[in-house]
Amino acid sequence: MLLVPGQIVKYAFYVLEKYTTQTRDGYEYGVLTLSSNSTLKTAYVWEGHREILKSISEGDNLYVVAKGVETKNGVGLRILMVSQHIDQKLDAKRRIKWRKLLEILDLIRDCHLRALINYFLVRKDFLEAFVTSRAGFERHHTTEGGLLDHTVSLMELALLMIELHKPFYLNRDLLFTGAFLHDIGKTECFRAINNIPLLRHPEAGLIMVNRAVSGIDNFPNELAERLYNIVAYHHERPRHTKKVRIPECIVISHLDALDAEIDRIKRIGGRIKKPRELILPKENF
């Protein structure tokens, strides 16, 4: 693979080696030696490198989006997005969803949000739960893999809103990241004993996002607060506090409810007894 500076590479690689090192000014970063078709590439991870490298093992198969950068030893890769390469583990339908998810995440430009996304995409245990969990037990996306289906639908709806409403005044990167992370708490709370969640999924998700943000150096506080707002309040307004929902949270909340409702109608539509069943949700999950 011939590489020139500035070139964008989207490719699957095996990890041969990983380590952290420092610039002359003392900035720490991660280095991966990647292999594909007997060619070796050196890749550099900047934002969030410590947690990202912790989750990557030698021998892992990674999907990488990276930019060619000039180094003293030739052209290397600066990692923009990195994920465990799980295509082979998914059936054809889910593989399409997974690729769509990566495609939309790749539109994000903010380097801190990219670091946060990479934090989740390289974690094998998280991905395993994320692509197999359901999004609900009764109301919507109730089959295995439903969480992935619902998340990708929400991200596609967000993309559609941005395209329909130009100029779009909300933060696009925040909207996509929020859509990706809004229900991740379900990967944890559905594993609780006898399917009885120990925490509601917005709270479980908030803990997960907070833990991830704490592992990324210099993650801006205000950006973190805005993300917490989306994850914590995508179902209901803040109570017992003066906080309000940010506009991105309100948009996600509406699109989320719409996607859940359409799926519920699709699911019960074929076996309804009373028309009221289509109108009134049985639960407010």
Ligand SMILES: [Fe+2]
């Ligand atoms: Fe939710």
Ligand SMILES: [Fe+2]
């Ligand atoms: Fe949702």
